Each structure stands twice: as structure tokens, then as C-alpha cells.
Amino acid sequence: MKRLRLALFVPGAIALAAVSGLGVRGLHPLGSWHGAYGELLNGVAVGERNATDVVSAVNFDYRALDTMGEEFILFASVIAVAAILKKDDQEGEEEPDEPRPAPDSDAVRLLGVALVPATVIFGLYMITHGQVSPGGGFQGGVVLASAPLVVYLCAGAKTYLRIAPPAFTKLGEAAGAAGYALIGCLGVLAAKTFLENVLPLGQRGHAWSAGNIQVLNVSVGIAVAAGFAELLASFVEEIVESK
Amino acid sequence: MQFAPWPVAAPLVACALLAGLGKKLPAAVADAIALATSTVTVFCCAMLLRSSAEGPLVYWFGGFRPRQGIAVGIDFAVDATGAGLALLGAILVTCALLFSLRYFDKRSNLFQALLLAFLGALCGFALTGDLFDLFVFFELMSASAFGLCAYKERDLGPIQGAVNFAVTNAIGAVLTLSGVALFYGRTGALNFSHLARALGAQHDPLVFAALALTCTGFLVKAAIVPFHFWLADAHAVAPTPACIVFSGVMVEAGIYAVARICGSVVPAAPSGHAFTGVLLGAGVATCLVGAAMCWAQRHLKRLLAFSTISHAGVVMIGVSLLSPEGFTGASLYVLGHGFVKAALFLCAGMLLHRLQSVDELELYGRGRRLPWLGALFAAGGVLLAGAPPTALALGDSALRRALEAHALARWSIVIAAAVTGAAVLRACGRIFLGIGPREPDAPGGGTSDESPETQPAGIPATMWVPALLLLLLAMASGTIPHDPIGRSAALMLDAPGVAARVLEAAPAPQPAPPQEEPLQTVLVHSAETVLAAIALAALALTRKRLPDALRAPLGAIWAPLARVLRALHTGEVGDQVAWLTAGAALLGCAAALS
Amino acid sequence: MIGWLPYAVAVWLLLCGLYGVVTSRHLVHLIICLAVLQSSTYVLLLAIGYKSGAVAPVFVDVPPGTPAVDPIVQALMLTDIVVEATVVALLLALAVQAHERGGSLDPAKLASLRG
Numbered sequence: 048m049k050r051l052r053l054a055l056f057v058p059g060a061i062a063l064a065a066v067s068g069l070g071v072r073g074l075h076p077l078g079s080w081h082g083a084y085g086e087l088l089n090g091v092a093v094g095e096r097n098a099t100d101v102v103s104a105v106n107f108d109y110r111a112l113d114t115m116g117e118e119f120i121l122f123a124s125v126i127a128v129a130a131i132l133k134k135d136d137q138e139g140e141e142e143p144d145e146p147r148p149a150p151d152s153d154a155v156r157l158l159g160v161a162l163v164p165a166t167v168i169f170g171l172y173m174i175t176h177g178q179v180s181p182g183g184g185f186q187g188g189v190v191l192a193s194a195p196l197v198v199y200l201c202a203g204a205k206t207y208l209r210i211a212p213p214a215f216t217k218l219g220e221a222a223g224a225a226g227y228a229l230i231g232c233l234g235v236l237a238a239k240t241f242l243e244n245v246l247p248l249g250q251r252g253h254a255w256s257a258g259n260i261q262v263l264n265v266s267v268g269i270a271v272a273a274g275f276a277e278l279l280a281s282f283v284e285e286i287v288e289s290k
Numbered sequence: 291m292q293f294a295p296w297p298v299a300a301p302l303v304a305c306a307l308l309a310g311l312g313k314k315l316p317a318a319v320a321d322a323i324a325l326a327t328s329t330v331t332v333f334c335c336a337m338l339l340r341s342s343a344e345g346p347l348v349y350w351f352g353g354f355r356p357r358q359g360i361a362v363g364i365d366f367a368v369d370a371t372g373a374g375l376a377l378l379g380a381i382l383v384t385c386a387l388l389f390s391l392r393y394f395d396k397r398s399n400l401f402q403a404l405l406l407a408f409l410g411a412l413c414g415f416a417l418t419g420d421l422f423d424l425f426v427f428f429e430l431m432s433a434s435a436f437g438l439c440a441y442k443e444r445d446l447g448p449i450q451g452a453v454n455f456a457v458t459n460a461i462g463a464v465l466t467l468s469g470v471a472l473f474y475g476r477t478g479a480l481n482f483s484h485l486a487r488a489l490g491a492q493h494d495p496l497v498f499a500a501l502a503l504t505c506t507g508f509l510v511k512a513a514i515v516p517f518h519f520w521l522a523d524a525h526a527v528a529p530t531p532a533c534i535v536f537s538g539v540m541v542e543a544g545i546y547a548v549a550r551i552c553g554s555v556v557p558a559a560p561s562g563h564a565f566t567g568v569l570l571g572a573g574v575a576t577c578l579v580g581a582a583m584c585w586a587q588r589h590l591k592r593l594l595a596f597s598t599i600s601h602a603g604v605v606m607i608g609v610s611l612l613s614p615e616g617f618t619g620a621s622l623y624v625l626g627h628g629f630v631k632a633a634l635f636l637c638a639g640m641l642l643h644r645l646q647s648v649d650e651l652e653l654y655g656r657g658r659r660l661p662w663l664g665a666l667f668a669a670g671g672v673l674l675a676g677a678p679p680t681a682l683a684l685g686d687s688a689l690r691r692a693l694e695a696h697a698l699a700r701w702s703i704v705i706a707a708a709v710t711g712a713a714v715l716r717a718c719g720r721i722f723l724g725i726g727p728r729e730p731d732a733p734g735g736g737t738s739d740e741s742p743e744t745q746p747a748g749i750p751a752t753m754w755v756p757a758l759l760l761l762l763l764a765m766a767s768g769t770i771p772h773d774p775i776g777r778s779a780a781l782m783l784d785a786p787g788v789a790a791r792v793l794e795a796a797p798a799p800q801p802a803p804p805q806e807e808p809l810q811t812v813l814v815h816s817a818e819t820v821l822a823a824i825a826l827a828a829l830a831l832t833r834k835r836l837p838d839a840l841r842a843p844l845g846a847i848w849a850p851l852a853r854v855l856r857a858l859h860t861g862e863v864g865d866q867v868a869w870l871t872a873g874a875a876l877l878g879c880a881a882a883l884s
Numbered sequence: 885m886i887g888w889l890p891y892a893v894a895v896w897l898l899l900c901g902l903y904g905v906v907t908s909r910h911l912v913h914l915i916i917c918l919a920v921l922q923s924s925t926y927v928l929l930l931a932i933g934y935k936s937g938a939v940a941p942v943f944v945d946v947p948p949g950t951p952a953v954d955p956i957v958q959a960l961m962l963t964d965i966v967v968e969a970t971v972v973a974l975l976l977a978l979a980v981q982a983h984e985r986g987g988s989l990d991p992a993k994l995a996s997l998r999g
Contacts, residue, residue: 052868056906059872060899066878067468067895070499071928074475076887078936082478083360085933085954089941092955093948101941101952105959112298112351112364116414116426117963119302120433123407124970126309127437128977130400180944185966214312221310228303231295234353241295243353252944278973282980422960429967436974446986450994453978457905460918460971467925467964468898474957475932861995863914867905 097248098178098257106183107260107267111242115227118267122224125274125281132281150201159201166194174268178257184264188271195276204283216277223270230262293334293341294349294366297376297413300327300334301406309403317399321391324402328384331409335377338417342368343774345798346781346791348419356793361481367419367792370778371621375416375546378628379539381763383409385756386531389636392750393531393643394442401441401529408434408535415543419792421470421504421555422480424547425463428511432459435540438532439524450861451527454520457863458510458870462517465874466507472500473555483789485555498881501556501565505548506874512544513599514606515575516869522583523861525595530639533591534632537598542605542624549609549617553782568880569610570699572873576603577702579855581709586852588730590638590648590717594631597674597710601627604703608689615804617779619688622772626673626682629764634670634714636757637663640749641721650717655724663749664722666757671718673761675711675823676816679768687807687815704819711823712830719831726831776803890931897924911979911989915972922968926961933957 074080088109089101098104106114150156170191177183199207234243242259249256304327308320315323341347347368354363383405390401411430418424436459440452474480476496477488489497506517513521521541525533548569580600587593601623608620640663642648645656657664676683686707693700720726780801781788787799833841901921908914933954939946941955983989 052865052906055872056868056903059868059875060902062875062879063871063902064895064899066495066499066502066875066882067898068892069495069882070472070503071496071888071891071895073494073496073499074472074891074932077890077931078887078934080475080932081935082474082933082954082956084362084478084480085956087357087360087362088955089952090949093943099942099944099948101943101955102958102962105955106962108352109354109362110364110422110956110959112414113423113426113959113963115298115302116411116423116430117966119305119407119410120426120430120967121970122306122309123404123430123433123437124974126400126403127433127440127974130398130404130437131440131974131977131981181940181942183962185962217312218310221306225303225306225310228299228306231299235292235295240292240349240351240353241299242351281977422963426963426967433967433970433974436971440974440978446982446994449978449982449985453911453975453982453991453994456971456975456978457914457918460968460975461902461905461921463967463971464898464921464925468894468928471925471928471932471957471960474960480956863991863994864906864908867902871902871906 093251096244096257096260097251098260099252100178100180100183102181103177103183103260103264104257107263108244111231111259111263114263114267115231115242118224118227118270121271121274122220125220125277128278129281150203155201159197162197163194166190166197170194170272174264175254175261177264178260179252179254184267185271188268189275191268191272192275192279196279199279199283207283208280211276211280213277213280216273216280219273220270220277223266223268223273226266227263227270230259230266292349293337294347294368294417295351296334297331297338297380297417298410300330301410301413305403305406305410308399308406312399315399320399320402321387324387324406325384327406328380328387328409331413332377332380332384335373335380335413338368339370339373339377339774342370342373342778345800346788348792348795356484359484359487359793361420361479361484361793364423365419365481365792366417367482367788368417369781370774371546371617371782372416374621374625374775375539375543376413378625379409379412379416379535382535382538382628382632385632385636385760386534388752388756389639390529390531391752393639393753394529401438404434404437404441405531405535408438412539412543416546419483420481421473421485425466425470428466428507428547429463431540431543432463432511435536439528441532442529448527451523454861454863454866455524458517458520458866461867461870462507462510464507465503469500469502469504469506472496472503476500481792482550482555483785483792486785487789487793489556495882497556498565499878501551502874502878502881504551506877508544508547508551509572509873509877510544510870511540512548512606513541513576513602514572515579515603516873518576518580518599519859519866519869521599522592522595522859525598526589526592530591530635530642533594534635537594537635538628538632541598541602542628545602545605545609545620549620549782552609553612553617554785554788564880564883565877566610566612568877570607570696573603573606573610574699574702576600576606577706581706582851582855583859584710584713586856587713588650590641590650591635593650593713593717594634594638597713598631600706600710601631604686604689604706607693607699607703608685611692612783613692614776614780614783614801615688615692617782618772618776618804619685619692621685621775621779622681622688623685625767626680626685626764629760629767630670630673630680630682633666633757633760633764634674636753636760637667637670640753640757643753644749650720651728651730653721654728655721657722658724660722663754664718666754666761667722668715668718669761671711671714671823672820673764674707674714676707676819678812678816680764681767682764683812683816684768684772684807686819687812690815691807691811704822707819708822708826711819712826715823715827716830719827727833772806773803777801780804890927894924894928894931897921897927909990909992911982911991911994912976914991915975915979918975919968919972925964929957929961929964
């Protein structure tokens with residue numbers, strides 16, 4: 048069977064490489080292509096929406112529906128992972144072992160104490176300033192979610208589960224995800240279209256600007272941070288209990 | 291009142307609500323929310339179908355209308371085909387939710403949340419007019435489907451099924467995204483109409499490579515040979531309510547995407563023969579391989595899964611014709627097949643619930659106490675073989691007429707319908723009548739353990755009502771007027787007309803729908819396949835009593851074929867990806883030669 | 885020549901990832917190869933959108949109207965990363981369960997469903 052597998056794969060891969068190679072030869076050489084769609088948005092996004100980060104404007108305004116789908120992909124995957132890794136009641140009959148104890152080293156704990164506030168502040172900054180500078184809900188949310196991870200590594204599972212209890216993260220994640228769709232409904236309530244930017248646009252370059260984009264960023268940030276914390280909890284609880 | 295955003299937004303919000311509140315929500319409330327949301331979605335999709343019957347409906351999200359011919363935002367370009375697919379999905383999800391009310395012993399809200407996420411994704415997929423949006427909703431469908439597939443896992447089988455499913459579909463998605471990137475790199479456009487205009491009549495390797503790569507991912511989802519290996523594994527292990535949406539709409543959604551791209555986005559290029567020829571050939575191979583493997587199964591859900599593969603091949607054949615008749619036949623086929631297959635899966639679920647097994651031989655004769663379940667099952671089998679008045683029969687007939695020039699394709703459609711229907715009838719005979727040989731119909735292959743999902747119990751109304759409802763809907767689907775479907779099929783191939791409507795809000799083009807089949811032709815075609823199915827089932831069930839002169843040659847043909855086919859279906863992910871690579875390469879070469 | 889290098893890298897990553905998945909004997913290795921496969925699309929997208937001599941499409945410190953690279957591919961890529969990271973997370977969860985139920989992470993030993 049192994050031989051058949053390689054006999055199928057090797058010619059297939061060579062042919063696929065040839066086809067892809069011919070395909071990319073039809074593209075312009077690196078750096079010389081000017082797409083009309085991108086250039087149009089670069090030109091109008093700042094003026095129309097007071098958002099200086101055009102990538103965020105594209106993600107949360109011009110193509111906001113895509114981001115809603117993406118948000119829910121994250122949501123669906125996190126609940127799927129939770130469903131896969133959750134323990135059945137029958138299997139929890141054995142006594143769970145002691146969870147991984149906190150590390151003994153002072154250096155590790157000190158590092159945790161130093162890192163956590165910095166991470167949290169930076170994460171919150173990235174989330175709320177997504178429309179001004181590079182960043183946004185997804186990136187900031189992931190940074191924010193790494194704070195509980197540092198806590199887990201430096202202070203142990205019990206502290207981690209205390210600061211990010213599963214009920215809290217589940218709620219946060221759902222609130223963020225549903226929040227995105229509900230903010231989209233604001234547009235419909237204002238007699239316009241779904242996901243239309245109807246909130247005040249504020250002043251360019253300031254923390255409160257760009258209307259919907261900022262609020263959607265915050266919603267996504269909450270959802271992503273809670274989602275990744277829950278992912279970690281699913282894996283950690285699993286590892287913790289199977290030892 | 292604009293109905294366009296709600297089929298996507300409502301299920302997704304409900305999904306978040308159910309998953310977020312979790313155990314805090316009493317089960318009855320959660321069920322009520324889930325059912326109410328999917329019913330609302332059915333209503334919205336029906337309204338969309340009605341509004342789009344006269345011409346495509348365009349809804350721009352975020353209020354961004356096209357500027358200077360460039361589509362700035364994302365739109366939903368709703369035509370009858372897309373709205374019909376969304377409606378089919380919504381009905382199937384509602385039935386799945388209803389069925390799962392009493393199906394699981396313990397069930398957290400996560401299953402319903404995942405089903406609702408799937409519904410929202412499917413509606414977005416079917417209604418959208420933007421290529422990257424299509425990809426995003428495609429991935430959301432996949433993510434929720436992975437979750438549904440791996441939901442009940444107590445042994446290795448579900449894990450294998452889910453791993454195969456996830457890995458092959460993820461690789462397909464990567465190839466699709468590469469194709470989308472190439473399209474963008476050529477035209478700077480992501481909207482279907484904008485792409486169609488920008489591509490015009492270009493015939494160069496980039497367009498072909500992009501087309502082949504983009505179609506590959508959707509063909510993986512559509513379970514077309516040689517990308518089909520994951521489907522049976524996934525179906526065998528997924529909970530039954532999930533199977534009905536997989537077989538009923540997910541596979542068909544993949545083919546819909548291929549039809550949309552080949553018909554509306556890259557209009558002029560690949561009516562060149564090699565590419566459509568390969569698609570036609572793949573469709574024929576899928577029909578035949580699916581039918582053969584279906585016959586060789588004894589695990590009911592795998593049997594039904596392979597029959598789905600076979601029917602997907604039929605739809606693929608219709609789509610590869612790139613003509614209004616082909617598209618109309620394919621749409622009708624999808625409609626009828628979705629309802630019938632879902633009903634059959636629900637019957638299998640009821641068998642599992644009541645008798646704790648889905649193995650045809652293990653259940654031998656034990657169904658005698660459930661005559662009405664047997665009647666449902668047999669009715670499903672006969673309808674699957676193409677009995678009127680389902681849309682399946684109409685589609686079958688339309689396709690066979692459109693394929694007058696291709697004898698092999700025509701025959702493979704007949705074989706697909708007859709063999710799959712016969713397999714279901716054969717299982718019916720064994721289980722509910724207790725007749726037929728007790729040995730398996732194909733050499734090798736033991737059973738795979740299907741751990742029952744609940745304790746044995748009587749069958750509650752929430753289980754048989756949806757099954758009956760689906761069969762009735764299947765029969766009703768053949769009687770509704772089909773002009774909107776025909777018009778929409780013609781529109782899918784009229785890219786310039788639709789582009790004018792989408793980008794400049796010009797009045798909708800009004801193509802003439804293809805001619806309807808005369809009733810007599812439909813009846814004749816149906817009779818052929820149904821009688822063939824009944825005859826084949828009878829042959830299988832009376833195998834022992836056949837004279838040796840008849841039995842030996844049949845066995846000599848069938849046994850080695852079954853052995854080879856089964857040996858090829860190893861269930862290992864490495865093999866499946868190797869086949870995927872070879873298939874993608876074949877498509878790419880065919881596109882390059884067009 | 886240098887103008888086509890990123891595209892060649894993207895195709896190469898695709899092939900390496902595919903080869904890894906096909907010949908893998910360890911589920912976690914397979915998942916990492918899948919991640920390599922997925923990163924080929926990132927390279928492809930970003931290379932398509934790049935413009936020589938242009939800045940990032942962030943106009944907080946440069947005046948609007950400065951030539952900037954394509955923002956659409958960057959937005960597509962953000963979406964792409966999330967989508968593909970979630971698939972990896974899901975597969976890793978399945979790998980954990982495979983190890984717990986079956987004691988092995990070899991995909992060949994996982995195959996109980998055949999034919």
C-alpha cells in the first residue's frame with residue numbers, strides 16, 4: 048500500500064508543481080502589480096471612515112461579513128474542541144491526580160509577575176487601537192489570552208482556573224461572537240443595511256474613532272481572548288486529569 | 291423587509307447563545323430556541339426564494355455599492371438555485387434538531403449550537419456573491435462539520451473519521467485559497483460579477499491553474515472520486531442527525547460552488563473540452579465507484595454514505611455539461627435526493643435507537659416487529675431509485691435527456707440510481723422481512739462497531755415525524771413549479787447579464803427556462819430505474835436459490851472487483867491525501883490543456 | 885528571477901507540506917506538516933499584494949495618499965490565519981484523544997474503518 052501511495056503521490060506532486068508554476072508565472076513579478084480594488088480602498092478608507100489603519104477598515108467595515116464568518120469559525124472550533132476533550136461523567140470515576148503544582152523557582156514567578164501586566168496592557172492597547180495603528184481584535188485578543196497562559200506556566204493550574212474560570216470564558220466568548228452579529232443589526236435598526244457603519248466616526252487617529260470598526264474590534268477581542276483561554280483550559284484540564 | 295442577512299445572522303446568534311449559556315439554560319428552553327431559530331431561517335429562505343424567482347436579488351452589506359465598476363463591499367446575489375439550496379439546508383437542519391431532541395441520552399447544547407452554526411454557514415455559502423466570502427463560509431461549514439463529526443467519540447472510529455475528514459478538507463481548502471489568490475492576483479477582484487467581467491475571455495495558464503485549484507477544494511467537499519475517501523469514514527461515525535445534513539446539503543454545496551465558478555466566474559475559458567471532460571469523467575467514475583462500494587457494505591450508514599457519493603457523481607455529471615438543461619437537472623436531483631437521503635438516515639437512526647445496531651446482517655429479521663419503519667425504509671429505497679413524483683425523478687429524467695450524446699454517462703446515472711436503490715431495498719428485505727442470505731455480499735470486510743447512541747427504547751414521535759415529513763416533502767418536491775429553477779440555471783451561465791444587474795443595478799435579465807420534461811418520458815425513465823432496482827434487490831436476496839450457471843459468472847465478476855475496491859479504501863489519511871494530490875494534478879493538467 | 889522567488893517558495897511549501905502529510909507516521913508531525921502547507925497561502929497572498937517602495941497601509945504617521953501595499957490581501961491573510969489555526973487546534977484535540985483511546989499516534993494504527 049505504501050508503494051501505491053508514493054506511486055500516486057510523486058507524479059501527482061510533480062504535475063501539481065508544474066501547473067502551479069505555470070500559474071504563478073502569469074502573475075506580475077514581485078512588487079509591480081497594482082490591484083484596482085486595493086488602491087481604491089487605500090485612497091478612500093481614511094477619508095470615509097476616519098480609520099488610519101486601512102487593513103482594519105477592510106476587515107471590519109468594507110468586508111465585515113467575512114470577519115463575522117471568521118469570528119464564528121473560531122467560536123465553532125473552540126466549542127468543538129471543548130466537546131471533543133470534555134470528559135464523560137463515567138470516565139471521571141477515578142480520583143483525579145493532583146494538578147501540576149506551581150513551579151518552585153522564584154525566578155519563574157518573578158518573570159510571571161513582570162510579564163502579566165505588560166501583556167494585558169499591550170493586549171488591551173492593541174484591541175482598542177486597531178483602527179488607528181496595526182493591530183485589532185484578533186491580534187490583541189491573542190496577546191491578551193497569553194496572559195492567563197503565563198499565569199498557568201508560572202503559578203500553576205489552580206491559579207489559572209481561578210482567574211479564567213470556564214464559565215466566565217465561555218460566556219465571554221459567546222458574548223463577543225454574538226455581539227458581532229448584534230452590532231451588525233444596529234445597521235438594520237437604523238434603516239440601513241446589515242453591518243453598516245452607523246456609530247459616530249470620531250476624530251481620526253484618536254482612540255475613539257471609526258464608529259463600528261472600534262466596537263467590532265472590542266467585541267472580537269473579547270471573543271478571541273476568551274476563546275483562546277478556553278482552548279487552553281480544555282487542553283490543560285485534559286492533561287491535568289489524564290496524568 | 292430585507293430577508294437577506296437573517297438566514298446567516300439568526301442561526302449564528304442562536305449558536306452563540308446556546309453555547310455560551312451552556313448548562314445554565316434548561317434543556318427545554320435551549321431546544322425551543324434552536325427549533326425557533328431554524329424555523330425562522332426556513333421562513334426567511336422561503337421568502338428569499340420567492341423574491342428571487344423573477345431575477346437575482348442583490349443585497350450589499352455595509353451599504354457599499356459598487357464604484358466605477360469595482361465591487362467595494364460584499365454582496366449577496368440571491369438567485370433561485372442559491373435560495374433553494376439554503377432552504378433545503380434549513381429544512382434538513384430543522385428535522386435534524388427535531389430528531390435529536392430525544393435521540394441522545396445526554397446531550398449538551400453544543401450539538402445544537404454546532405448544527406446552527408452549520409446552518410448559518412450554509413446559508414451564507416449559498417447566497418453569497420463574493421469568492422472569498424464563499425471560502426470563509428465554506429470553512430465555517432467545515433469547522434462546524436468537524437465538530438459534529440467528532441461529537442460522539444468513545445472509541446477510535448470517530449477519531450479516525452474526524453481526522454480523515456479534517457485533514458483532507460483542510461488541504462482542499464488550502465488549494466482553493468491558492469486558487470482564489472491567483473484569481474485576485476490577475477484581476478484585483480473578489481466579487482463573482484467583477485471577476486467575470488475582468489477575466490473576460492482570457493485563456494492563459496494562470497486562469498486555468500486558478501480554476502483547477504479553486505475547484506479542487508470544493509470537489510473534495512463534494513466527495514467526487516478521487517477525493518471521496520473521507521466521506522464514508524465521516525458518515526459512519528458521525529451522529530445520525532449530523533449525517534443527514536452532511537449527505538443532504540454539504541456534499542451538494544460543494545458541487546454548487548463548482549457550478550457557480552465554472553458557470554458564472556470563468557465563463558468563456560473552460561467550455562474548452564479537456565476540463566469539462568475530466569469533470570464528466572470524474573462524475574461517471576464517482577457514480578460507478580459509489581454504487582459498487584454501496585453494494586458491498588453491510589454497515590447501513592456507510593451504505594447510505596456511498597450512495598450519497600454515487601448520487602453526487604450524478605449531480606457532477608449534470609454540472610459538467612455547463613448548459614441550462616444540465617444545471618436544471620442537477621438542481622432538481624439535489625432537491626429530491628436531499629429529502630430522500632435524509633429520511634433514510636433518520637430511519638437508520640431509528641433502527642440504531644431501537645435495535646442498537648446498524649449492521650445489516652446483525653439486524654437480520656429483527657425488524658419484523660417494526661413494520662411501519664420497514665415501510666418508511668422501503669419507500670425511501672424506492673424513491674431513491676427514482677420513483678415519481680419526486681424532484682429526483684424529474685432531475686434524473688432531465689439529465690438523461692441532456693446526455694443523449696454521452697451513452698456512458700447516461701448509463702452510469704441509471705446504474706447509480708438502480709444499484710443504490712437496490713442496496714437499500716436489499717437491506718430492507720434482510721432486516722424487516724428476514725429473507726435473503728445471511729452471508730455478506732462482498733468478500734472481506736467485517737463490521738465496524740457502532741456504539742449505540744442511546745439506550746434501547748420505543749421510538750418517540752420526534753423521531754418518526756421528521757422522517758415521514760421528509761418523505762412527503764420529497765414527493766411534493768416533484769409537483770412544485772420548476773420554472774424558477776430553470777430560469778436560475780440559465781442565469782448562472784449568463785455572466786454578463788448578471789454582472790450588469792449586480793454592478794450597475796440594471797434590470798434583471800429574463801432568460802427562457804429550459805423545456806419541461808413530458809410526463810410520459812419521466813414515467814418511462816423512472817420505471818426503468820425502479821424496476822432495475824427491485825430486480826437487483828430480488829436477485830441479491832434470492833442468491834442462494836439461483837442456478838449455478840447464473841451465480842458463478844456474477845460472482846466471478848463481482849468478487850475481485852469488490853476486493854480491489856475495498857483494498858483501495860484503506861481508511862488511512864496518507865493514502866487519501868495521495869489520491870487528493872493525484873486528482874488535483876489531473877484537474878490542473880486538464881485545465882492547462884483546455 | 886528574484887521577482888518570482890516568493891511564488892516559487894509558496895509552491896515549494898505546498899509540496900513539502902503535502903509530502904509530509906502523505907508519508908507521516910505521527911499525528912502531531914502530520915498536523916505540523918499541514919500547518920506548513922497552510923503557510924504557503926500566506927506567502928502567496930502577501931507576495932501578490934506587495935508593491936516596491938510602498939509603505940504599510942497604515943496612515944497614522946504618513947499622509948493619506950502615500951503609495952501603500954495592497955490592504956485587501958492583508959485582510960484576507962488575517963482571516964486565513966485564524967481559519968487555519970482553528971483547524972490545527974481541532975486536529976490537535978483529536979490527536980490527544982487518539983493517544984488516550986488508542987495509545988498510539990500512528991495514523992496507520994488509527995485506521996479501524998476500512999473498505
